[in-house]
Amino acid sequence: MTYQIHVNLKERSYPVCIGEGVLGQTGDLLAERNSSGRVVVITNPTVGRLYAAGLTETLTSSGFEPEVITVPDGEASKSLTTAGKLYESLARRKVERTTPILALGGGVIGDLTGFVAATYQRGVPFVQIPTTLLAQVDSGIGGKVAVNVGRLKNMAGAFYQPRLVASDTTTLLTLPLKEIRNGMAEVIKSAVIHDPVLFAFLEANMPVLLNRDVKTLTYAVHRAAEVKVNVVEQDEGDRGLRHILNFGHTFGHAVESVSNFKVGHGTAVAIGMAAASRMAYRLGMLSGNDLERILKVIMAAGLPVSMVAKNASPALMRAMLHDKKIDNGKLKFILPTGIGTVTARTDVNPEIIAEVLR
The missing domain is CATH 1.20.1090.10 (Dehydroquinate synthase-like - alpha domain)
Structure with a gap:
């Protein structure tokens, strides 16, 4: 069973797709949003080992040219320091304002990637691919993106809606x-x-x-x-x-x-x-x-x-x-x-x- 919820925010509207096998449909879903060409996937080693290859395969089959950037696991990565490193990596790769950035992972990856997408070159297209239960029901939806500042939770952030949320519930089977x-x-x-x-x-x-x-x-x-x-x-x-x-x-x-x-x-x-x-x-x-x-x-x-x-x-x-x-x-x-x-x-x-x- 696959559900699709339409988030009605006028020009910032987008679909939330929930169900088994949604990850394999991501390329087509993104193409339907008038995207093409290069895409950048940001993930962590744990999620990347499980799902990056499958995601890049579906993106490639839908005509995209995916690149993967990996950041360390854990809440410590949700920081201005990591965001700065991602800006540098994106700039080295000559990522442009029209290049979608995809967050493949849980809440930390979604928040960090969204913050970077909202602020790199004053905003590039952003896609949420949440792989944890917490991210699929909460942080992956709604456009709140942020990083922590020291011990202060989500202290630097923005409202920046994704173009698409693709929640494959089979990814929950690999969660502890x-x-x-x-x-x-x-x-x-x-x-x-x-x-x-x-x-x-x-x-x-x-x-x-x-x-x-x-x-x-x-x-x-x-x-x-x-x-x-x-x-x-x-x-x-x-x-x-x-x-x-x-x-x-x-x-x-x-x-x-x-x-x-x-x-x-x-x-x-x-x-x-x-x-x-x-x-x-x-x-x-x-x-x-x-x-x-x-x-x-x-x-x-x-x-x-x-x-x-x-x-x-x-x-x-x-x-x-x-x-x-x-x-x-x-x-x-x-x-x-x-x-x-x-x-x-x-x-x-x-x-x-x-x-x-x-």
């Missing part, structure tokens, strides 16, 4: 279980903020999803991607509604920062969603039953709902105060009011924040 769990955090997030049907599906099918049943995963990716697309269409520039996509992220980004990015993004978001849900319950916004359901589905995915770190609360608070979601000097929390609905709060008592952090 840890990365399936990481991505499942963003699927759960999508369900809590906007899709009670998806939430019930996750409650009923989590063991099957973790066992990497492709058809079940494809359905979940499609539903979560639809949530992301729906929000982005209404608020591309992150001025209001799009803030709901940050459910779990105010706490989560702080956890990542304090751990020096040793805690994975999905794991951190899971802890953040649990914290935000407890905060909502503490404020009388969320029922005890819904809190229990949220915590249970997070744990069913094999994700934590708390963390043990000695004297971490002050460091977490400092990290949150550097967060981009600060609003007039106040922390903004996205808090659930039920399964499928959330709201933003900037008036949470500091004592309650400290209690939740503890």
Whole structure:
């Protein structure tokens, strides 16, 4: 089963193609977007070994001339230093403003490549080919591209929409279980903020999803991607509604920062969603039953709902105060009011924040 979601952003509109075997269709999908000639693929060694040859083959058969650039694995590559090296590599190859740059990999590769595409020669065509669950349901869609600055997550970035998102769900079969769990955090997030049907599906099918049943995963990716697309269409520039996509992220980004990015993004978001849900319950916004359901589905995915770190609360608070979601000097929390609905709060008592952090 292959799904195609149209992201309606006027002249910046593009398709999100989700399903088994989509990687082999990428050349034709890109040709349909009026692209031709040279293309540059940016990937990392792990993903490159698995999928670069297949991608270059489909691109070549569709009339393209692909070149592959590899950057090191890991969050450390999502930096201004790596971006600078990519600019130099692109310039040496005489890459022009009309040359598409394709991101083959997970969230780090997508964010880094998108940032480079947005800023190299003031913008070149960009294509997302996400190969992780987290990237297929979240970071690969919506045009947010960024690099980290020191320990500050996504501090330098831009809004730059891709021309195409090609999500082949068979690539999820090669992911370690840890990365399936990481991505499942963003699927759960999508369900809590906007899709009670998806939430019930996750409650009923989590063991099957973790066992990497492709058809079940494809359905979940499609539903979560639809949530992301729906929000982005209404608020591309992150001025209001799009803030709901940050459910779990105010706490989560702080956890990542304090751990020096040793805690994975999905794991951190899971802890953040649990914290935000407890905060909502503490404020009388969320029922005890819904809190229990949220915590249970997070744990069913094999994700934590708390963390043990000695004297971490002050460091977490400092990290949150550097967060981009600060609003007039106040922390903004996205808090659930039920399964499928959330709201933003900037008036949470500091004592309650400290209690939740503890």
